[in-house]
Amino acid sequence: MLRTNGHPQHHAGPQSWHLLVFSVGGRRLAVRTLEVSGISQWREVIPVSGRTPFVSAVVRLNQTVLPVFDLAATLRRTVGENSRLCLRVKHPLGDMAICIDAEIPVLQTLGLSMIQPYRDRDMPAEGSYAHGQEEVPILAVSKLGMDSW
Secondary structure (H helix, E strand, O other), rough: OOOOOOOOOOOOOEEEEEEEEEEOOOOEEEEEEHHHHEEEEEOOOOOOOOOOOOEEEEEEEEEEEEEOOOOHHHOOOOOOOOOOOHHHHHHOOOEEEEEEEEOOOOOOOOHHHEEOOOOOOOOOOEEEEEEEEEEEEEEEEHOOOOOOO
């Protein structure tokens, strides 16, 4: 027969989120590292026609062709032409590429108590955190391209 040691077992969830902080057109954003599959140099895109919101091109990364989600257009920002990086994210429908500023992304760990609801409605977000006077949204990758968030 099995016995316990008399102490209840607690299965605590994560006490913090691991984030990748980057910028798009100078605006600081974050994404959970679990939703990132890589970062590389930006490649030439191939325009495509379709009805998917904010997906108007694909990019070839080695042997893979990925749809490009135009986060800069969603945010009404412009990413510099000469120095860009490709953020590869894990969307439920398959990996996507997002063009980001060439400023090297930074890893950051935040306690759950630091994460607040995101107040704006300009992008899908899982929450936000304060960085000085700036509110940094945490992008909800699974909702990219959906009509409502």
